[in-house]
Amino acid sequence: MKPLLLILFVTLSIPSSILATDHSDLETVINSYFEFWSDQNMKDYRSLFSKSARIDFRSKSGMIQSENLEDFIDSQTQSHIFSPVPMKEIPLEKKITIGKDIAQVMVYWKLTAGKRVVKGWDFFVLNKEGGTWKIIYLIFQNEN
Numbered sequence: 001m002k003p004l005l006l007i008l009f010v011t012l013s014i015p016s017s018i019l020a021t022d023h024s025d026l027e028t029v030i031n032s033y034f035e036f037w038s039d040q041n042m043k044d045y046r047s048l049f050s051k052s053a054r055i056d057f058r059s060k061s062g063m064i065q066s067e068n069l070e071d072f073i074d075s076q077t078q079s080h081i082f083s084p085v086p087m088k089e090i091p092l093e094k095k096i097t098i099g100k101d102i103a104q105v106m107v108y109w110k111l112t113a114g115k116r117v118v119k120g121w122d123f124f125v126l127n128k129e130g131g132t133w134k135i136i137y138l139i140f141q142n143e144n
Contacts, residue, residue, distance in 0.1 A: 003139070004036075008024075008038045008066070014025070023096050023098065025133060026092075026098060026103055026105065026126065026133050027096070027128065028095060029048055029133045029135075030091065030094065030105055030107060030124070031091070031098075032048060033045070033048055033077070033135070034089050034090055034091055035111070036090055037076065037089055038087065038088040038090070040077075040080045041044070042073055042076065042077050044078070045073070046069070046073050047077075048134065048135055049069050049080045049134060049135045049136075050070075050127060050129060050134040050135060050136045051069070052135050052136070053069045053135055053137065054066065054068070054069075054136070054137050054138075055067045055068075055069065055072040055138045055139075056137075056138070056139040057139070057140055057141070057142075058139060058140070058141040059118075059141075060142070064139075083113055085113050085114035086113070087111060087112070087113040088111070088112050089109055089110070089111040089112075090109060090110055091107045091108070091109050092107075092108045092109060092119075093107070093108040093138055094106070094107050094108075098130050101127065101128035102125070102126065102127055102128070103124075103125070103126045103133065104123070104124070104125055104126075105122075105124040105126065106121065106122070106123050106124075107121065107122045107123075107125075108120075108121055109121070109122060118142055118143070118144060119142070119143040119144060120140060120141050120142040121140065121141050121143070122138060122139075122140045123138070123140070124137070124140075125137040125141075
């Protein structure tokens with residue numbers, strides 16, 4: 001966990017004058033994250049993550065539940081299988097900070113499943129691997 005905190009600190013400490021301003025390729029990855037999940041396209045959804053990605057969920061009580069990538073993808077697949085209605089998650093607001101080959105993205109999102117609506121936050125750290133942005137860390141929390 002300490003290396004991830006260091007990455008977040010370093011990313012936030014970089015003066016804005018040296019940060020990249022073209023967000024288009026990163027926006028594509030983040031938009032695809034929500035589109036693939038909503039379309040239940042777990043193969044392409046998984047491809048957005050680095051093989052060693054770490055995923056954490058923060059509960060309302062502040063407890064952190066960690067999963068490796070395979071367990072996370074499985075849990076997301078199961079949530080679609082057992083949902084009585086289709087689920088759709090859309091980004092409502094994004095804040096992007098890009099260094100040279102590392103980025104931090106905060107997304108405020110809305111998930112709808114029939115009449116049920118849940119909102120929350122995803123905080124991503126991405127690394128450029130072979131010219132492609134990959135999610136190396138994700139922590140998410142529901143608002144309600």
